[in-house]
Amino acid sequence: MTTEALPDQVQGLIEDFDAVPEPDKLQLLLEFSRSLPELPARYGEHPEDLEQVVECQSPLFLAVELEEGGGDPGVNIYFSAPPEAPTTRGFASILYEGLDGLPASTVLDIPDDLPERFGLTKLVSPLRMRGMSAMLGRIKRQVRELQAARAAG
Template identity: 45%
Template sequence: MSAPTMPPKLAEIVDDFASAPREVVLEMLLEFSDAMPPLPAEMDREGMEQVVECQTPFFLRAEVADGTVRTWFDCPPESPTTRAFAGILAEGLAGASPQEVLAVPEDIYQRMGLAQAISPLRIRGGIAILGRLKRQVREQLA
């Protein structure tokens, strides 16, 4: 059995960013920020985990059910970079198995070329978001 790989959709997003010129990367981030789905009406930050490493209030929740991971993110519209991280993960991990989520590399944002486009502090927040998401998945599998 081969080692799990990150979900194909997320891999495609990573490749798109990695091959894009720097000036286009910022536009792509804004598109993912704008496309981040809102929380369902019946859900609020109660029961979500805050990612304190983010400069802005950021909350997430992951749920493993029927062999897939569902994610919810909450972040204010005034924080487009952080919302973009959430939008990338929401789209790239949609329908992913727990093993695929856990296989997402810690250096995903560097692989995307974002370290050249945004500040290290923002990258650190993105890494923390991914870390919390993976921890929640691992806890539910245990």
């Protein structure tokens, strides 16, 4: 999938980061960290339903759900990350804003190098970049598992 073939909301996020000079990209990431939605209450009551992304330097947990209906259901993504981890929360928020609600097939087609496309590799550590890549990998794996479970009935 080339950049031109990315879903509009993902392409828009990349363009937002491309539009700011390198020193301001971290400020934009911080702004994203503030917009990460809270977990639905059902996950607060059942944290065991969330998967930890151990590659992240800060504690980050996520859950993926498929919307009801046949065909190519939409994907809903939920994250839990502490407020004192703005980089991790920022990455989670970018993925949330870019992928939440997209059809499952579209999420699975997102290129694995998406985290590198935001121009942050010079500004954050390779370990943190691996954390964002791991988040994307977990999302895609959970989508595949949910699709398989739904197909098995």
